[in-house]
Amino acid sequence: MIQNIWAVGRNYADHAKELGNEVPTVPMLFLKAGSSASLAAKEIHLPEWATEIHHEVELALQFDENLQIDEACIALDLTERNKQNQLKSKGHPWTLAKSFKESCPLSGFFAVTDLEELKNLEIILKINGEVRQKGNTSQMIFGYEKLLDFVRQHFPVVPGDLLLTGTPAGVGPIRRGDVLEAEIVGKIKHTWNVR
Secondary structure (H helix, E strand, C coil): CCCEEEEEECCEHHHHHHCCCCCCCCCEEEEEEHHHEEECCCEECCCCCCCCEEECEEEEEEECCCCCEEEEEEEECCEEHHHHHHHHHCCCCCHHHHCCCCCEEECCCEECCCHHHHCCCEEEEEECCEEEEEEEHHHECCCHHHHHHHHHHHCCCCCCCEEECCCCCCCEECCCCCEEEEEECCCEEEEEEEC
16 A cells, blocks of 8 residues: 655756755755555546646655565646646645646556666656657756655655655646657556546
8 A cells, every 4th residue: 555655846956946946965855655656556546626737757766674675656636737736826735736636647567676777767757749848857856865855854754655856847737638649668668648
């Protein structure tokens, strides 16, 4: 069971810049409810109240019973961008923009024996056959060891929790009827239909 989703913001410099944000000097974490995850589903159901849901494709790590990493997957950190901008501008928390139902679609998991094997992987998201996001885990500002140390030190991590490691540039809106194809090259692929 996934109890918590610890998500890293602005971990790719180009993504921080595209949203007009400063590049952080220490990891910036926010929390998504574990219940917002949907594992290996074929569909994404957008909330009726939403006006601008953006895709953010990420590599997600899962903590085992020893709080080490033994599995990983593709995650979509779906974000209601209009709500996020409105709430941020008022200095309010933006949980509504990040932690709504089905806001964290996941692929299936693949085994991880060593974090080294995750340090030079291409992450690609296509929408209706067109590449929208493409990055490489080598471009992360904070590497896996730094992120894991930070999260374990500061937060009540429990087995089964996920760590979303950040999204490359190219985020943008998704619409009902879109087909999303995500891939971590050489590891896993997954497709979702947006409803």
